[in-house]
Amino acid sequence: MSQFQDVIPVAGPWVTEREVEYVADAARNAWFSNHYEYNRRFEEAFAAYVGVKHAVSLPHCTAAIHLSLAAAGIGPGDEVIVPDVTWIASVAPVIYVGATPIFSDIKKDTWCIDPKSVEAAITPRTKAIIGVDLYGSMADWAELRRIAERHGLMLIEDAAEALGSEYGGKKAGALGDTGVFSFHGSKTLTTGEGGMFVTNDDHLHKRVMTLRDHGRPPGDKLFLNTEVGFKYKMSALQAAFGLAQIERVEELITRKRQIFSWYREALGDIGGITLNAEPQGTLNSYWMVTVIPDASFGMDKFALMEGFRERKIDTRPFFSPLSSLPAFADRPGSSAYMPAQPAGEFIAKSGVNLPSGYHMTPDLVRRVADALKQILKA
Numbered sequence: 001m002s003q004f005q006d007v008i009p010v011a012g013p014w015v016t017e018r019e020v021e022y023v024a025d026a027a028r029n030a031w032f033s034n035h036y037e038y039n040r041r042f043e044e045a046f047a048a049y050v051g052v053k054h055a056v057s058l059p060h061c062t063a064a065i066h067l068s069l070a071a072a073g074i075g076p077g078d079e080v081i082v083p084d085v086t087w088i089a090s091v092a093p094v095i096y097v098g099a100t101p102i103f104s105d106i107k108k109d110t111w112c113i114d115p116k117s118v119e120a121a122i123t124p125r126t127k128a129i130i131g132v133d134l135y136g137s138m139a140d141w142a143e144l145r146r147i148a149e150r151h152g153l154m155l156i157e158d159a160a161e162a163l164g165s166e167y168g169g170k171k172a173g174a175l176g177d178t179g180v181f182s183f184h185g186s187k188t189l190t191t192g193e194g195g196m197f198v199t200n201d202d203h204l205h206k207r208v209m210t211l212r213d214h215g216r217p218p219g220d221k222l223f224l225n226t227e228v229g230f231k232y233k234m235s236a237l238q239a240a241f242g243l244a245q246i247e248r249v250e251e252l253i254t255r256k257r258q259i260f261s262w263y264r265e266a267l268g269d270i271g272g273i274t275l276n277a278e279p280q281g282t283l284n285s286y287w288m289v290t291v292i293p294d295a296s297f298g299m300d301k302f303a304l305m306e307g308f309r310e311r312k313i314d315t316r317p318f319f320s321p322l323s324s325l326p327a328f329a330d331r332p333g334s335s336a337y338m339p340a341q342p343a344g345e346f347i348a349k350s351g352v353n354l355p356s357g358y359h360m361t362p363d364l365v366r367r368v369a370d371a372l373k374q375i376l377k378a
């Protein structure tokens with residue numbers, strides 16, 4: 001692993017000969033009547049793994065969220081409840097369709113959307129809830145489902161960071177009315193860039209198939225568009241890569257969990273830090289091993305990252321509250337229902353994602369753990 005003597009990267013894929021061979025084969029053969037063959041096989045394998053009826057391969061997860069909202073007819077005047085602390089891609093599509101994102105607090109232990117905060121944010125305009133399985137941790141889906149049913153809301157599961165995680169025996173992505181995944185190069189399963197939309201709902205599936213191809217119903221050969229849609233398709237080259245990865249998904253998830261267990265062991269003797277949670281009845285696929293030092297260390301995430309940078313270790317800050325970002329400064333109504341002292345505030349101020357890619361070894365994990373001990377002692 002000499003290439004990591006310099007700086008330990010924060011994320012990275014696991015690529016084998018299988019991916020390379022499938023992509024080479026797609027380059028040669030995935031044309032003419034075979035042009036969708038790798039996409040079809042990737043989608044079928046993916047749907048079978050997640051345990052859902054339909055899967056649609058897309059250029060990225062952002063498209064899958066956009067299509068979920070558009071397929072449900074959510075638009076101007078509608079409100080969508082989202083966690084305040086997540087990657088901006090979970091929320092940007094709410095703005096694309098002209099609806100208003102309403103920020104909710106996250107829970108202290110799972111770092112996922114807090115159902116109590118969701119309930120407080122419901123108005124007559126609320127149409128949907130986007131729950132995010134943050135860093136591989138599962139949101140409180142039973143409670144979110146109960147709220148959605150009581151108020152007639154759509155439930156979108158952003159499982160971009162949670163492939164392979166489980167809740168009550170179901171796989172991440174299968175808990176919402178629609179589920180969405182990302183295959184960005186940093187994610188648990190990658191296609192370079194890519195995403196997947198999943199659902200059990202035939203109507204939503206059909207809407208997504210039409211909307212993602214410029215308003216052409218599936219099978220249209222006459223180029224008679226029935227509406228103005230979007231162009232969201234994954235190339236066969238990416239799908240070939242993804243098929244190789246989903247065929248290896250068990251070994252990918254096992255390695256992710258192993259990397260977390262190396263960290264837990266190496267960090268076991270440091271008091272006053274919190275790592276990713278795995279509550280009863282859930283399984284965490286630990287996309288990113290994340291550490292929250294107690295307030296007593298008086299250390300914010302950017303100072304912590306600087307300490308790691310000096311020791312040649314690349315890290316990432318815990319996502320900042322969206323309501324605090326310049327991007328949402330002109331949308332004050334979005335945070336109208338946030339509690340005065342959100343739990344997410346402290347977590348987002350002090351949390352750091354540690355190197356969690358497939359390049360990690362027990363030795364590299366020890367280097368990171370030793371660095372954390374030094375930084376917190378200083």
Ligand SMILES: *Cc1c(COP(=O)(O)O)cnc(C)c1O
Pocket residue numbers: 059060061062063086087089090132158160161181182183184194195
């Ligand atoms: C990565 C990510 C996305 C977006 O994925 P893209 O494929 O980059 O569009 C959405 N939500 C969450 C929580 C993510 O981590």
